Amino acid sequence: MRFVRESGLYPDVPVPEVYAWNTTFENPARAPYVLMEFIKGKAFNLVVRDDDPGLLSGLCAVPESQQVALVKAMARLKASLSKPVPFTEIGSLVVDSSGTFSVGPLMAIYGVSLGSPYKSIEDFWRASHEQRLLEKIPNFCARTEESFQPSERFTPHDLMDRYQKLSALIPYFKIPEPYTPLVLHHPDLALRNIFFDEESLLSDDPKVACVIDWSGAQILPLMLASCIRIFRGHRYTGIVVIK
Template sequence: MSVGWIRPVSGLAASQIVMDDRIAQAEAPPGLYRLDRNWHCDRIWLQVRNVLGIPAPRVYGWSSSTDNPVRAEYILMERSGGVELGKIWHDMPWEERLEVIRTLVGYEKAFVSANLPMHGSLYYAKDLPSPSPSQFLDSVNSIDKGETFVVGPTTNRAFFDQGRGSVEVNRGPWPSLNEFVHSRAARELACIDKFSSYPGQQGLFSGPNQYHPTRALKVEVLGDYLKVATQILPTDANLSKPTLWHSDLHSDNIFVDPSQPTRILNIIDWQAVNVSPLFLQARHPSLIEFEGPIPEGFEPIILPDGFDDMSEETQHQAKNLRAAQSLYKLYEILILRRCPEIAHALHFRDTLPGQITGLASSIFSDGEPILKGMLIQLQDEWATCVRSSIPCPLSFTPEDRTQQKRLEASWSEGVELMHEILTEVGAYQGWDGWVNHNNYPVYKERLARCRENFLDRYAKTEEERSQWIQAWPFEDKTHSPTSL
């Protein structure tokens, strides 16, 4: 039987699409439909389905090497039944939406309940050369030790995306939290040392009179971070326990029974799932995120003043915002009641130490002026954030503070420019700029027109026009960042 139903997926890189085309010529059992390069998903799915009781597709076959007829790593799994939740979510009654959220909270509680020995990713014991006894999971009771789960090197995208996979760094597993956070910083420093460009920047930088990212500032900021990295970690061991987490629970990754929409049949897209500290893993499900203010506390959420005098369209928008805010807050209430560890981890993420720890892991790409500002704030609030009995190792001069404010303002202007461009182009940004094959010519032409409009608006001279063209970040390319 031909596996012609495996098709290029909107947003995948060209190399992945070619791989899909190859696999389409192979033979496979019926019922399979999805291909994934991250072959460790086989272990993840078995763990979450068989041990944690979370619905995930069954895996029928996989290869962790390119030594096969397909000449690529792959996974073949069962086709998910039902429909994507996103197709019916907005038509579901309030009570049914809340029931779905209750189910997701139950899954997240199961994640936290798993006893995982260290940080990294799940493997079969037989797939690692010599796993130590401390790497084995207590929750798996198998006679065949080769089929038991162990924690091995991480497959976290943060260690591979945007050129990071080409640097030689410690990818775990990490027995301690201190080793884990130091490895993240060492990875960023290794990338800064190896590459001369910085992929994944949030703003349009390096144009005339703009913010210019520099290696010197990135290294300096990471050096300051390492002075405090272990001192700002949570003191509650429950917040840093090794935890599995699905970080992309949006409505198209959740399949439900259309005749009973509160019944979740499958959750897909596990390829980036890894074992990391809870306070870095926990996040609100993408399903309940929304544009707009998040209310403080847990008071009932009411419609705005003057609601009765608003237009019908404005009233509709106000009701939708209230519904989104209410669902968001109900999720937080459920988490607080059923798994306070997650609630406390979400709170810690929002604290200054939590924000610093999170941002420090992406400085190779971006954010060094922001992180420096946070470190300056940490020095000012050291006694509150850490302990007054511990001397603060940071020391920023008035000149450092003035320079940081200037750089952050310049950086923010670049972020606003990028937002302006992406809004004008109108392409979905969730796949790093990849668009549907059929829409490619349309967006390519739209981007070219946007570029000319931008140059006409912002280039005052021919020299500035040349500088803006040099700084323009959008182009078709599949290679890694330019190597020194």
């Protein structure tokens, strides 16, 4: 959040000011914490319907015009985050004790390190491919070749054959030039992490009050940072025109 506030790149992405933080258990609170500014607003997934108190409502619970308005609001946030950053490697955004930002190992949203920093997309593909292989190997190591039944379609030989074929294709998985600039990616930019002005939330023009939960913020090529998470089970198939 500090990078978003202090870099000057994202005037249209409001975030709370962070007063203090600690990611370890070695502190007076004995737990990781973030002490931040209070901003009045409400997340869409916490809105309840007057006729059914306590029920979380999804996008399907509001008229299509409001669905489109919310998706547009998220699209505007993504567009604002699509500005090139002053970094040259793929990874996760980190800050040292002096407050200097840099790129560290790429962390998945579920907390697993994906290695890095990576200097090119090919390096990232290759490391990711190797990691997938290493994850699969233990499944086969405890078995002998005789234990595989004829009905099983995927054997260790198949695994290595597929690994070699996909490895040979990596140099061809290139990102088109317009989509290669590195940008800041919020890995969990879902409606639950976007607080809106409560009065405008269910209008045709919802106003974003702040965006939270930036843990694991990543530096990625624009193409890899283009997804928007809405709600599981909801698929929006219309065209979004940002004005």
